[in-house]
Amino acid sequence: MTSLLGYLGGEDGRNILSGLVNTCVLWVVGTLLGTVLGFLTAVARRYGPRPIDWLLKACVEVIRGTPFLVQAYLLYFGGPYLCLELGGASACLTLDPFEAGILGLTIYAGAYFSELFRAGFDAIPRGHIEAATTVGLDRWQTLRRIILPEMTMLVLPAMVNMSILLLKETAVLSIISVKELKFQVDIIGNRDYAFVEAFTILALVYWALVELCGRAGRYAEARLSRYRFAHS
């Protein structure tokens, strides 16, 4: 136990802390951008032309059907081969590990969130949208004022679960040398051959973050429960 606490001070402590900060940034930014991407995807699939729906559906299925580890690898190591030629100049998807991590998480989260949002759209009673039409709301106003908030309260519990899964997926990014929590803890473990101590710290920190996220989610749900179960 003393050895465990020993890692929390000095140089190691600072490294763990910076790993923790990076993990949180990856998690929060990935979740937020993923939410936006997922929402846009769900809207495009619902309101856009058929071919867009098919194309996005294929993308979502590939992303949901492959491990995040493999996606992170392909994005980081394969990105530089993805080039766009434009009038002599060419730009390639060369990313540093952190950028690749954010982009990878965003795409991964976006795929899952888009499915959540699609289910949320489908769960809104058609009559609620018709009521909006009869009082004169146009499509955009209906989306903004009725569909979006109503869907949010329907999918919130599932979104909290999904963002907890995302937090845990960030650990995978150490394999493309993103300096997040697991990366820092790996270094200590390898150096001192102290894997048990190091990974115990890791487990506790992840668990604390998950607990925090779960609590925030339950608080938000409680605030929303007042109107979540309206039966009309």
Place this chain on the structure above:
Amino acid sequence: MSTVPAIRVRGLVKRFGDVEVLSGIDLDAPRGEVTCLIGPSGSGKSTLLRCIALLEEATDGFIEIDGEPLGFGLGPNGERMRLPQASVRQVRAKIGMVFQQFNLWPHMTALGNVAEALVTVHGMPRAAANAKAMAELDKVGLAARAEHYPSELSGGQQQRVAIARALALEPRIMLFDEPTSSLDPELTGEVLSVMRGLADSGMTMLVVTHEIGFAASVASKIVFLDHGKLLVEGAPGTVFGKPRHPRIEQFLDTYLDRGAAGLL
């Protein structure tokens, strides 16, 4: 001007794929009066109302509101032509609609539901919209429930909020699709009495209902729909009085246990 009906429907046809649900409906709803639409389940009552509310697009035929074409008009060569969005919006604004399922938005309070379109569509400042919404809620007896969410209101209260939501926009015509059919019997009274008050105030109403008692006592005109056709229309006394059309006889046999026998 007074001879122009509030709602005029001519040759209205609605098909869903191969299924013809409305087969050429002609209907006039006189201004300032209540017209009740009755008929067996599946006869096309909701579809007709939804066409008038422009929630469905009719396959053929025309609808006029106060003499103005709704959704479709005549083109230069006499062909049926879809009207521009601006005209649709302007004519639709004359119509309020109340649904069987209330369809209040669950994330807004009663007040929020009523004020929503005033703010979002008509650009009224929030405070003015809330004041107007409050006045409408007061008219349906729910001022005290303004801050409640739909999940905290009884069915009858929800339906009264839905009526207030439609009335806040000052429509010329109110459409009701079985407004009491999903309510417990002890709650239908409060909704029907709000509707009676509205009728007394001179609102033009087109009401789909199985409440024969209400229809017989409030409506000036009864329209009986059967298999997508308008079978009988006339004053309640004519339609319900004897001798009755055999289909109406049959229909009443099904619905008369709703306490309406004494009224006919």
